[in-house]
Amino acid sequence: MPQVPAVPSKLPAGGVSIFAVMTRLANEVGAINLSQGFPDFDTSPELIDSVARFMREGHNQYAPMPGVLALREALSLKIERLYGRRYDPVNEITITTGSTEGLFATITALVHPGDEVLLFQPAYDSYTPAVTLSGGTPVYATLRYPDYRIDWDEVKRKVSSRTRAIVINSPHNPTGMIWTADDFRELARVLQNTDAIVIGDEVYEHILFDGARHESLARYPEIAERAVVISSFAKTYTTTGWKVGYCAAPSAITAEIQGVHQWITFAVNTPIQMAYADAVRRDHECRDVTAFYQTRRDTFLSLTQGSRFRPLRCEGTFFQMFDYSEITREPDSEFAIRLTRDYGVAAIPISPFLYEGEKAGPVLRFCFAKRDETLQKAAERLVRV
Numbered sequence: 001m002p003q004v005p006a007v008p009s010k011l012p013a014g015g016v017s018i019f020a021v022m023t024r025l026a027n028e029v030g031a032i033n034l035s036q037g038f039p040d041f042d043t044s045p046e047l048i049d050s051v052a053r054f055m056r057e058g059h060n061q062y063a064p065m066p067g068v069l070a071l072r073e074a075l076s077l078k079i080e081r082l083y084g085r086r087y088d089p090v091n092e093i094t095i096t097t098g099s100t101e102g103l104f105a106t107i108t109a110l111v112h113p114g115d116e117v118l119l120f121q122p123a124y125d126s127y128t129p130a131v132t133l134s135g136g137t138p139v140y141a142t143l144r145y146p147d148y149r150i151d152w153d154e155v156k157r158k159v160s161s162r163t164r165a166i167v168i169n170s171p172h173n174p175t176g177m178i179w180t181a182d183d184f185r186e187l188a189r190v191l192q193n194t195d196a197i198v199i200g201d202e203v204y205e206h207i208l209f210d211g212a213r214h215e216s217l218a219r220y221p222e223i224a225e226r227a228v229v230i231s232s233f234a235k236t237y238t239t240t241g242w243k244v245g246y247c248a249a250p251s252a253i254t255a256e257i258q259g260v261h262q263w264i265t266f267a268v269n270t271p272i273q274m275a276y277a278d279a280v281r282r283d284h285e286c287r288d289v290t291a292f293y294q295t296r297r298d299t300f301l302s303l304t305q306g307s308r309f310r311p312l313r314c315e316g317t318f319f320q321m322f323d324y325s326e327i328t329r330e331p332d333s334e335f336a337i338r339l340t341r342d343y344g345v346a347a348i349p350i351s352p353f354l355y356e357g358e359k360a361g362p363v364l365r366f367c368f369a370k371r372d373e374t375l376q377k378a379a380e381r382l383v384r385v
């Protein structure tokens with residue numbers, strides 16, 4: 001019998017993403033799935049019609065490698081109007097297969113073996129593998145339960161001449177914290193006398209609550225000149241399955257990102273880019289998206305009020321963290337599984353986003369990008385726990 005040769009893993013810490021694990025368990029036991037972040041309501045029929053129209057009109061072949069120019073132009077205008085920095089649509093914007101590819105292409109382009117990359121933990125789960133595959137070393141600064149604010153003294157201690165990049169994420173998944181203007185001032189100070197590039201994951205840029213303003217990297221010239229802003233259409237347009245995102249960065253950085261992007265995927269599907277170009281041109285601010293999610297969050301909070309789950313502060317994203325210390329002392333991963341099996345509500349534990357033995361608090365993350373009926377049913381079950 002021929003033997004399958006050994007395949008030494010390039011990601012020995014390995015494992016399957018917690019989103020895949022919890023969604024599979026939710027489906028297996030028929031639980032309400034508030035774990036993986038995706039909406040259960042419909043995408044706009046106009047947007048779907050628009051994609052279909054572009055397909056019928058024959059826009060079905062390869063897009064240009066950096067993305068459809070009309071979309072890059074629309075994004076350039078949007079970013080300038082909202083955040084005040086102009087990115088050249090030809091040389092400074094790249095359309096990617098979701099922000100996941102944007103993050104991966106950026107990290108791969110920037111990080112050389114031996115470089116350090118500062119990540120804030122809990123860290124969205126795609127950052128660490130991307131750094132590791134490039135031969136870089138992730139260095140973690142911790143956002144601590146229950147406030148999850150940035151400890152700037154810790155950041156200062158951990159940034160050095162070896163730091164090639166700092167990845168920031170605001171609004172932050174999973175905690176829902178947002179970066180403030182003061183945080184950016186601190187960051188600008190930390191960056192002095194370093195060559196670090198900042199990578200800003202801003203996929204929830206339109207999902208902020210209570211009138212908060214999105215502090216994009218692009219608002220801060222001294223940071224933006226050495227930064228990559230990464231966002232996605234997935235959350236804003238209820239299209240997580242379409243997988244289109246983008247990176248905006250000064251041309252010298254963009255050239256490196258596109259150098260990698262061309263070998264990952266070459267180009268992103270054409271008709272959806274054409275439809276997004278129209279949608280972005282029509283509405284830069286997306287205030288209805290912000291208002292819509294404010295209602296989702298408020299509804300979920302009021303429905304769960306009688307429960308023993310205590311909501312933590314949530315300033316942005318479509319995730320609510322709940323403290324469950326009144327219910328049990330179980331570790332978060334065990335409780336998440338029991339909650340799914342015994343009560344029929346799936347949530348995400350925080351420990352998979354933590355590294356170097358950092359312990360998670362007694363919290364779970366629930367996605368409230370769901371219809372009223374779904375939230376209602378889930379809340380009825382949570383109140384019984």
Ligand code: PMP
Binds near residue numbers: 037172201233234245
């Ligand atoms: N970054 C964060 C913080 C996310 O929550 C997500 C997932 N939704 C992504 C990146 C990936 O987004 P996309 O679906 O555009 O690849």
Ligand code: GLN
Binds near residue numbers: 017019020036038
């Ligand atoms: N970003 C989504 C979440 O946080 C999941 C994306 C994915 O499944 N990779 O739940």
